Every structure is written in C-alpha cells, then in structure tokens.
Amino acid sequence: MVFFEVEMQWNVLISPTELDAKGLLLQKAIIVRLMEEFASRKASKEHGYYVAVTSLNSIGEGKVRGLTGDVLFPVTFSCLTQKPAKGEILQGSVEKILKHGIFLKSGPMESIFLPEKMMKDYHYVAGENPVFLNDKHSKLEKDTIVRFKVLGFKWLEYDRQFQLLATLAGDFLGPI
Amino acid sequence: MSGEEEENAAELKIGEEFLKAKCLMNCEVALILDRKYEQLQQLSDDPTNQISQVFEKSMQYVKRFSRYKNQDAVRQVREILSRYRLAEFELCVLGNLCPETVEEAIAMVPSIKSKGRIHEDDAIEKMLNDLSLIKKFE
Numbered sequence: 459m460v461f462f463e464v465e466m467q468w469n470v471l472i473s474p475t476e477l478d479a480k481g482l483l484l485q486k487a488i489i490v491r492l493m494e495e496f497a498s499r500k501a502s503k504e505h506g507y508y509v510a511v512t513s514l515n516s517i518g519e520g521k522v523r524g525l526t527g528d529v530l531f532p533v534t535f536s537c538l539t540q541k542p543a544k545g546e547i548l549q550g551s552v553e554k555i556l557k558h559g560i561f562l563k564s565g566p567m568e569s570i571f572l573p574e575k576m577m578k579d580y581h582y583v584a585g586e587n588p589v590f591l592n593d594k595h596s597k598l599e600k601d602t603i604v605r606f607k608v609l610g611f612k613w614l615e616y617d618r619q620f621q622l623l624a625t626l627a628g629d630f631l632g633p634i
Numbered sequence: 635m636s637g638e639e640e641e642n643a644a645e646l647k648i649g650e651e652f653l654k655a656k657c658l659m660n661c662e663v664a665l666i667l668d669r670k671y672e673q674l675q676q677l678s679d680d681p682t683n684q685i686s687q688v689f690e691k692s693m694q695y696v697k698r699f700s701r702y703k704n705q706d707a708v709r710q711v712r713e714i715l716s717r718y719r720l721a722e723f724e725l726c727v728l729g730n731l732c733p734e735t736v737e738e739a740i741a742m743v744p745s746i747k748s749k750g751r752i753h754e755d756d757a758i759e760k761m762l763n764d765l766s767l768i769k770k771f772e
Contacts (some may be wrong), residue, residue, distance in 0.1 A: 459695070460726045461663045462655040488679060497686035509663075509692045510670050537665060543652060543723075544642035547731065547742050549699055565695035569683040605731075608643070611751065630733075630739040 459540060459548055463512060464505065468532045470496065472520070474527040488517055492533055496550070502569070503613040506541025507566040509615060540566055542611050542620055543561070550624075552589050552602045555588045562624060569614075569621040572606060576625035594632060603634045646745035659668035659729035661700035661708045667693040700706055701732045707768050714764045718757065720746065731770075733762065 476487045493511055500506040518532035542548070550564030559577075562570040574582060580590040580598060589596040598604065604623040614621055626632050643649055658666075671693065702708050715725045724743050733739040735763040736758045740747050746758065 459699075460652075461658045461660075461692075461696075461732065463658060464651075464655055486677075490684065491686035493674075497684050497689065498663050498672075499687055500686060507688045507692070510689050512666060512670070521649070538658065538666065538692075541652075543643040543648050545645070545647075547727065550639065566691045568691075570715055584732070611722045628710060 460546070461509065461541070462506075462539050462541070463536055464539055465515065465536050466505075466536060467532055467548070467559065468492065470495065470531045470533050471523070471530050472531060475528075477580055485517065488531055491515055496537065500618045501566070502618075506620070509538040509540055509566065511535055511537045542567065542608050544608055545612055546608045547628075547631070548608060548624075549603060549605050552598055552600050552604060555580050555590065555598070555600065556580075557584075557588075558592065559596060560604075561594050562606065565623060567620060569598060569617075569619060570606075571622070572604070572624040572626065574626060576609070576623075578626050580626075598633055604619045605631050605634055607631060621626060643723070644744045645748060646723065646761065648723060653721060655722070657726040658754045659700075659708075659711070660696040661702045661711065663692070664696040664700045664703075664706060665695065665705060690737055699709065699730065701769060702732075710768050711765060714768070717760055728761075729765075729772070734766075736762065 468554060470488050471490045472487055473485070476484070487551050492514070496508050496511050497510055506537070513536045515534040515536060518529045520529040522529055549620045550562040550570055552560055553563045553566045554561040559571055559573040562572055564570060577590060581592070583589050583591050586598065606626055607628050611620050611622040611625040641649065667689070671685070674684055678684065702711055711729050713727055720728070724746055727743050728739065731742050733742050736755050739762060741756050
C-alpha cells in the first residue's frame with residue numbers, strides 16, 4: 459500500500475457566528491472545519507482515500523456568500539491519501555470466507571474480493587468455520603494475513619469507496 | 635476508462651500523479667498518524683468529527699505493517715533506498731514489503747528489472763542486506 463502526500467485546495471465555509479472570533483480563533487475554526495470536511499468526504503475517485511491533513515499551507519481571502527453571510531475561505535493544505543493501483547502487491551487480512559472466494563480488507567479498503575479461481579491451488583472446505591486449504595496444508599481462514607496482487611478495481615460512487623479484485627497468481631503471494 | 639486499462643504498477647505504468655507524487659512508506663505514515671492523533675486529541679474536546687474511519691483504519695494498518703518503528707530507523711531506511719535509482723512508488727513498496735531475497739524483490743517490484751534499468755542483482759542484494767541490518771540494530 460502506498461500513501462501519497464499531496465497538496466490540495468478546498469473551500470471552507472465559516473458561518474457568521476464563528477466570525478465574531480478574531481485572529482487565531484478564526485484560524486482554529488477554519489482548521490477544525492477543514493478537518494471535519496476532510497473526514498466526512500472519505501474518498502474520491504481521483505485522489506483515493508482521504509487519510510489525514512498533514513499541514514495547513516495557506517488561507518486565502520474570505521469571500522462573503524450572498525444572503526447567508528457565511529464566508530468562504532480558500533484553504534491550501536497538504537494531506538495523506540491512499541489509492542490502489544492495478545498490478546500492485548498488497549497485504550490484507552481475511553474478513554469473510556465464501557464458497558466462491560474470500561473477502562479481504564486492507565487499511566482503508568474494505569471491499570477486496572479474491573475469487574476461488576484466483577487462489578492457485580486452494581480449495582474451499584465447508585464447515586462451521588469454513589476455510590480454504592491447499593495440498594501443502596496451508597490454510598486461509600478469518601484474520602489470516604495474505605499478500606495478493608490487485609487485478610483490477612473500480613470506484614463505487616454511492617459508497618464512496620473502491621472495490622478491488624485480487625489474485626494470488628504470482629510468486630511470493632499467499633498467506634504470510 | 636483507457637487510463638485504467640493500460641495501468642500496471644508492476645511495470646511502473648501508473649498514472650502521472652502516482653509517478654510525480656511524494657510517496658510514503660507505512661512506517662513513515664505510522665509516525666505521522668500517531669502525531670496527528672495526539673494533536674487532534676488536544677485540538678478539540680471531541681475529535682470524533684475530525685478522525686474518520688479512513689484515518690483509524692489506515693493508522694491500525696500502518697502500525698501493524700511497519701517493519702521499522704523508531705524515527706531514526708525509518709529515516710535510515712529512506713536514506714538507504716534513496717541511494718538506488720528507484721521511483722518513489724518502487725521505494726515505498728520495497729520499504730513496506732521488505733523482501734528477503736533478490737528473487738522476492740523482483741517479484742514484488744518487477745519494474746526494477748525492466749525498462750532497461752540498470753539494477754544488477756548484486757546491487758539489489760546489497761540493498762536488501764543494508765535494510766536487514768537496520769532491523770537488527772533497531
């Protein structure tokens with residue numbers, strides 16, 4: 459998983475009630491509002507997952523917005539983001555085992571599917587706690603850490619997250 | 635979209651933004667997120683609005699998958715890997731996955747051997763040895 463540090467510019471809206479504060483308090487209100495907006499946006503198709511704001515670089519001149527009296531501040535900041543790449547090798551843990559494959563999770567990515575067809579020589583073993591086994595008795599069960607390759611992914615606009623397709627086809631892939 | 639169809643991290647065929655961006659390894663991110671977390675606790679009485687699930691899951695993940703924990707070791711890892719002509723992306727994948735053999739390193743980051751790049755096995759082996767030494771003395 460590769461994390462990026464990028465600079466972005468967003469607009470932060472401050473309401474009139476917060477504008478009574480001066481100087482440092484106003485800056486704090488802007489920072490807090492930025493962090494809240496950052497946290498609530500979660501992710502975007504272009505940038506990937508919004509992990510954390512690392513620094514506030516500049517706050518531009520505020521512009522009053524029409525009737526409400528809110529003020530819009532353009533804020534330039536640096537932040538950490540994470541986005542999957544096709545062909546990338548990732549580590550994740552087994553979340554759910556189904557007959558046709560396994561659901562993995564890795565960091566902020568919660569929707570990773572590893573189809574049974576892509577699991578080399580592992581096969582499904584039913585039971586109260588189903589697992590995947592291979593001939594060398596290597597087991598894939600809940601919470602097993604697995605190294606896999608990203609076959610592909612897509613952005614789900616409604617859920618604001620990426621959905622990944624994984625494979626174990628390749629050297630040094632599989633449970634660790 | 636055609637951009638995504640041609641994309642292949644194994645060949646370092648990744649978007650412009652990936653190639654030009656500053657990349658961070660899990661251990662570097664762990665240090666940053668730890669500091670951020672503390673700052674956020676101090677900044678506000680109720681930081682739950684500023685700490686997203688993405689933040690928490692990322693923090694859990696990088697702490698779990700960081701081979702190097704202390705700041706000096708992390709700096710050394712970056713320093714050692716920077717001596718070799720690697721793209722930021724490749725550097726991070728190597729620093730994260732910590733391959734033990736040259737074979738494994740090439741399997742994890744195939745692009746270090748491709749595209750006419752001069753990364754001899756000897757150089758890769760030396761790099762891996764240097765990395766494992768940091769672990770021993772951390």
